[in-house]
Amino acid sequence: PVKFKELSYKNHTIQYLSIKGFFKMFLGEMFEKLDKPYFTIIDDYVVFSNHPNTLKNIIDDFLGDETLTKSEDFQNFNNYFEKKSSVFTYINTPILYKNIYALADRKTKNQLTKNKDFIICFPEMGFQLTPYVNMFESKFIVSYQDPDIVKSKEQFKDKIIGPRLDNSNNGNIKNILEIEKIDLFKVPAINPRNLNDEEYIMRFKDNTIRIEVSLKDGFPDGRYKEYHKNGELKLKGKFKNGKQYKTWKAYDSNGNLIKKKKF
Known part of the structure; x- marks a missing residue:
């Protein structure tokens, strides 16, 4: 029997069927590159994709009323x-x-x-x-x-985060962070291509590791490490069920601890 693997995301179920050529078999040559069919049900519609995070984004837009209607x-x-x-x-x-x-x-x-x-x-x-x-x-x-x-x-209308110049009373020029402060514990989007993957690795352009994190059912679950371009540790902590968990630590490019935060 064919078995579907599934995960729950914001009260929606994303299912995955590991059958190579599934799309091509039913929908023809145009879909031959979509080997792994992920799908979810939104209202009365079944939405297919070859990537689970695309479906997560669609669910987010639907729940946030960011749709064409x-x-x-x-x-x-x-x-x-x-x-x-x-x-x-x-x-x-x-x-x-x-x-x-x-x-x-x-x-x-x-x-x-x-x-x-x-x-x-x-x-x-x-x-x-x-x-x-x-x-x-x-x-x-x-x-x-x-x-x-x-x-x-x-x-x-994208948010632009960066320095602006401001003349202080003593005549010195100060850099002021506009719009919002940098969040040291903000983690980039984790986009595994396969729900069966147990680890996700993101690399810099020179192929050195930028991020490595353990996965479970397509979500971060377990240890997380992020590095500066010079190879020094930038951020480390743990995930549990896709959410940051326990104590996280942030470091500067010299490896010095900057700040801790408990989730």
């Missing part, structure tokens, strides 16, 4: 299409731009930056196929907005 721009754009159809594809160009930029090499990033205004001035695109008698009616719609208006929208 809550977007006024999308609702206005969607009015141009039929309510029911056989195929409907929607592209939010600014979000697509950010995702492509994050994955691109330096040459491509330079081209994206150079042409950014031209790309994002078409913030929404939609394609639809609707049955009509013995044929299909196709519809492709692209919206246009001034790039400055697009940049003012939520998807470009």
